[in-house]
Amino acid sequence: xATAVEVHHTALTLRDHLPILQILIPFCTAPLIVFLGxxxxxxxxxxxSSLLSLIIATMLLIQVSDGSYISYHLxxxxxxxxxxxxxxxxxxxxxxxISATATVVLPxxxxxxxxxxxxxxHALFYACFMLCVTGLMGVVITGDAFNVFVFLEISxxxxxxxxxxxxxxxxxxxxxxxxxxxxxxxxATFFVIGxxxxxxxxxxxxxxxxxxxxxxxxxxRTVQAAFAFIVVGMGLKVAIYPLHLWLPSAxxxxxxxxxxxxxxxxxxxxxxxxxxxxxxxxxxxxxxxxHILVWIIGPLALLAMFAASLIAIFQTDFKRMLxxxxxxxxxxxxxxxxxxxxxxxxxxxxxLFNHGITKAVLFMAVGALVLRAGSTFYDRIEGMGxxxxxxxxxxxxxGLSLIGVPGTAGFISKWMxxxxxxxxxxxxxALIIVASSLLAVLYVWRVVEVLYLHTPHPDATHTEAxxxxxVPMWIAALACLYFGLDTRFIxxxxxxxxxxxxxxxxxxxxxxxxxxxxxxx
Amino acid sequence: xxxxxxxxxxxxxxxxxxxxxxxxxxxxxxxxxxKIVGLNIFQVAVFMLYISIGKVTGGTAPIxxxxxxxxxxxxxxxxxxxxLPHVLILTAIxxxxxxxxxxxxxxxxxxxxxxxxxxxxxxxxxxxxAQAENDEHGSAMGGRA
Numbered sequence: 001x002a003t004a005v006e007v008h009h010t011a012l013t014l015r016d017h018l019p020i021l022q023i024l025i026p027f028c029t030a031p032l033i034v035f036l037g038x039x040x041x042x043x044x045x046x047x048x049s050s051l052l053s054l055i056i057a058t059m060l061l062i063q064v065s066d067g068s069y070i071s072y073h074l075x076x077x078x079x080x081x082x083x084x085x086x087x088x089x090x091x092x093x094x095x096x097x098i099s100a101t102a103t104v105v106l107p108x109x110x111x112x113x114x115x116x117x118x119x120x121x122h123a124l125f126y127a128c129f130m131l132c133v134t135g136l137m138g139v140v141i142t143g144d145a146f147n148v149f150v151f152l153e154i155s156x157x158x159x160x161x162x163x164x165x166x167x168x169x170x171x172x173x174x175x176x177x178x179x180x181x182x183x184x185x186x187x188a189t190f191f192v193i194g195x196x197x198x199x200x201x202x203x204x205x206x207x208x209x210x211x212x213x214x215x216x217x218x219x220x221r222t223v224q225a226a227f228a229f230i231v232v233g234m235g236l237k238v239a240i241y242p243l244h245l246w247l248p249s250a251x252x253x254x255x256x257x258x259x260x261x262x263x264x265x266x267x268x269x270x271x272x273x274x275x276x277x278x279x280x281x282x283x284x285x286x287x288x289x290x291h292i293l294v295w296i297i298g299p300l301a302l303l304a305m306f307a308a309s310l311i312a313i314f315q316t317d318f319k320r321m322l323x324x325x326x327x328x329x330x331x332x333x334x335x336x337x338x339x340x341x342x343x344x345x346x347x348x349x350x351x352l353f354n355h356g357i358t359k360a361v362l363f364m365a366v367g368a369l370v371l372r373a374g375s376t377f378y379d380r381i382e383g384m385g386x387x388x389x390x391x392x393x394x395x396x397x398x399g400l401s402l403i404g405v406p407g408t409a410g411f412i413s414k415w416m417x418x419x420x421x422x423x424x425x426x427x428x429x430a431l432i433i434v435a436s437s438l439l440a441v442l443y444v445w446r447v448v449e450v451l452y453l454h455t456p457h458p459d460a461t462h463t464e465a466x467x468x469x470x471v472p473m474w475i476a477a478l479a480c481l482y483f484g485l486d487t488r489f490i491x492x493x494x495x496x497x498x499x500x501x502x503x504x505x506x507x508x509x510x511x512x513x514x515x516x517x518x519x520x521x
Numbered sequence: 522x523x524x525x526x527x528x529x530x531x532x533x534x535x536x537x538x539x540x541x542x543x544x545x546x547x548x549x550x551x552x553x554x555x556k557i558v559g560l561n562i563f564q565v566a567v568f569m570l571y572i573s574i575g576k577v578t579g580g581t582a583p584i585x586x587x588x589x590x591x592x593x594x595x596x597x598x599x600x601x602x603x604x605l606p607h608v609l610i611l612t613a614i615x616x617x618x619x620x621x622x623x624x625x626x627x628x629x630x631x632x633x634x635x636x637x638x639x640x641x642x643x644x645x646x647x648x649x650x651a652q653a654e655n656d657e658h659g660s661a662m663g664g665r666a
Contacts, residue, residue, distance in 0.1 A: 146612075149613075150612055150616070153616045153619070153620070157616075157619055157623055160623055160627070161578065161623065164627060164630065171635065172647055172650065173632040174627060174630050174634060174635075175631060175643055175647065177627055178553065178627045178628070178631060180629065181620065181623065181624050182547060182556060182560060182624075185560055185564070185620050186544070186563070188616075190566055191566055192613060193540075193567055193570065194607075196567065196570050196571050196574060199574060199606070200574050205605075205609075276583055316655075316658050317658075335623055377654070377657075377658035379657075379658045411593065421598075
């Protein structure tokens with residue numbers, strides 16, 4: 001039997017190893033950067049590795065775009081005993097977002113990091129950045145519940161370090177990183193308790209296998225407790241409204257490049273984990289039975305949309321305003337989940353992607369403003385839109401996408417969300433979504449007014465940002481416009497992903513029959 | 522709830538007590554080092570949960586006996602404890618150490634910058650900084666910094 005298994009798992013081409021290469025490439029780059037230790041080599045190595053990751057992620061996305069999935073067995077050990085990497089439409093989509101963001105942010109980081117972080121830390125900074133990329137992609141790609149925790153901690157620990165690097169500009173980055181560490185660790189520990197309780201009930205750690213064994217266990221108190229622990233634990237990482245306290249300070253005081261990367265990917269990967277556990281591990285029926293979606297996540301999502309937007313309106317710091325706006329936008333994503341339909345989930349997946357690129361544009365513009373104006377307080381960036389026309393225009397595009405103006409990416413996701421609301425018969429919800437978008441108009445308009453209608457601050461440098469910042473910023477800005485006009489790619493990928501998620505553990509039967517066969521031997 | 526039930530699950534009760542103790546320390550203490558200690562207790566409690574899960578009644582250490590030639594001799598009569606949770610917890614211990622050391626490193630940097638590690642004092646300093654920013658940037662824009 002052993003030989004049969006070996007033959008079965010012999011991967012003949014590099015293509016078969018893509019899922020593990022996706023993780024290994026950034027993972028090996030991090031220690032290489034540290035061991036070589038040359039500051040001048042750190043950035044090129046990080047960039048090449050994230051470019052390779054992007055290529056692999058694109059290949060994986062194409063392979064699974066028909067709704068199939070790839071199951072990669074680590075070390076040739078078949079699941080459920082071995083660790084499995086399972087790539088399907090939902091996580092290939094998130095992998096693509098993470099690697100694309102890393103590839104776009106790194107060229108931007110080169111000048112931004114040089115400006116904001118002392119030279120001696122650069123090599124270690126890029127090593128940490130690659131570890132963060134590894135962790136986030138690992139969380140998304142793995143099909144093993146405990147593996148999620150391990151990768152989650154890899155990404156979190158490197159994130160705390162990256163956030164604390166903002167301390168050279170403002171010492172509050174240190175306390176922000178510390179608070180994030182405390183809350184993030186509590187969240188991760190809650191998550192691992194949840195996994196423990198699930199392991200206790202099912203005796204397996206493979207998510208697909210777990211899902212099969214949880215069928216009909218909805219009334220089991222241990223399973224319910226596990227569900228609560230996992231949702232609250234990941235909720236802390238997602239920054240679902242009452243669990244968001246770490247986010248504003250961490251985003252405000254982290255270096256611009258870090259904020260850009262985190263805002264576009266970290267919370268998104270966490271949302272993916274929530275989706276994966278809610279819809280694949282726990283069956284949709286179970287989740288629906290407990291009413292948690294409708295009566296807990298729904299109202300909290302609405303609260304986030306309004307409370308965080310209102311706070312954003314009264315900020316006087318552009319960067320902090322964007323942080324609060326992120327909390328509000330996470331509310332939209334949670335609302336899509338709470339509506340519990342394929343359209344709602346599609347809206348969540350689309351918004352996950354669109355909000356990622358929108359925030360990438362805006363936070364990169366923040367980085368450019370920090371470089372030229374010294375800080376992003378509104379009175380310091382007055383009139384900078386005219387001094388830096390390209391950055392200003394990118395902010396306008398990003399802002400319009402944040403509001404959800406037709407022609408931008410943000411419109412598509414809000415449109416899907418409104419459609420899901422009508423489909424579910426919640427017409428009043430559609431009105432609420434529009435109302436909260438009006439709040440976004442207010443906070444975006446304040447920035448545009450400051451940038452264009454005020455006289456420039458005398459201390460600021462009135463030149464355009466360097467080309468290395470402008471190009472990535474505009475790649476993301478054009479992506480915002482492109483995905484707002486040509487929606488085929490994004491809607492197809494997102495609806496395939498949503499279909500797969502709503503189907504629960506369907507498509508896992510192959511694994512469980514293999515497991516049954518293994519058990520027979 | 523009988524006494525037997527209570528005693529039979531004693532390590533689970535202890536897990537809950539330990540977990541809540543750690544959690545309470547994290548929430549209630551203002552000293553940053555004490556918070557980290559609380560976080561440690563909180564994490565260690567989870568180790569206890571996992572190791573309790575791995576226990577099989579009457580099970581022995583999961584090591585296969587070998588005969589004199591060093592060959593593994595599997596006796597189906599012997600009951601073994603589940604080794605998997607132990608392995609998982611080894612990973613979690615490593616994660617815990619990394620978190621603790623990073624937390625302590627951050628505290629050292631905070632001490633250098635703020636000259637204190639008491640949360641109340643730090644919040645006071647940060648409130649003063651926010652107030653200064655507000656005076657400088659906020660009042661002109663009609664909002665708070």
